[in-house]
Amino acid sequence: MSLAAFLELRGARAVVVGGGRVAARRARTLLDAGLVVHVIAPSVSQGLRDLPVTVEQRSYHAGDLAGAALVVAATDVDAVNDAVAAEARAAGVPVNHAGHAERGTLRFPAVMERDGVQIAVTTGRELPMLAQALAEATGPLLPDAAHLDAWSRRREAALNAAPDDRTAALAGLRDDIRAHLGLTGASA
Incomplete structure (x- = not known):
């Protein structure tokens, strides 16, 4: 089983090695998460060039991943993807191997x-x-924004309540959220 986690990497440097459709899709995902994306590939698709990324139009070389917080190996050459993944793993940097997910440490x-x-x-x-x-x-x-806002206000009020009232207020909020989602019975 994998570790499920949400990482806050806004502003961090991501390196995408590859210039095709898969690289563009991964670059969009990284940009949406707020990362600064650097692309290295001998040829780069127009779809990737249209994104706000930095592009080095050349082949990947060992050492290209220095300073990266996250790496994507998305070329159409397994040997290059394997080399990128190996370098990232050795540096302890999460890496997505687009050709063979099991060879990386990160899956999207x-x-x-x-x-x-x-x-x-x-x-x-x-x-x-x-x-x-x-x-x-x-x-x-x-849920929509209105429900989220109301639940957030209730949680904040509950956390600021006296200890005896806090437990009941949080239990009531939990029950309301579960009912909104169509769940019945005690939570797991």
Whole structure:
């Protein structure tokens, strides 16, 4: 089983090695998360050039990953992706190997997001279409901003309440959230 985590990497440097469709898709994901993306590839698609990334149009060389907080190996050459993944692993930097996910240390989940609430789904197998379908199926469950704001105010009030009132207020909030999502019974 993998460790599920959300990382705050806004402003950190990400290196994408590769210039095609997959590299562009990964670069968009990284940009959406606030990373600063640097692309290294001998040829770069127009879709990737249209993104706010820095591009070095050349082959990958050992040492290119220095200073990266996250790496994506997305070329169409397994040997290059393997070399990128090996360098990143040796440096302790999370790396996504686009050709063979099991050779990297980072997998991109399917994500559904609304008003800051994110649900990320991975299958633990090479079934991204299942992960995407599951993420889409959860979309209708995501609360809107009005509910989130109301629940946040209630939580803040509960946390500032006297200890005896706090427990009851938080339990009531939990019950209301569960009811909104159509869940019954005690939470797990």
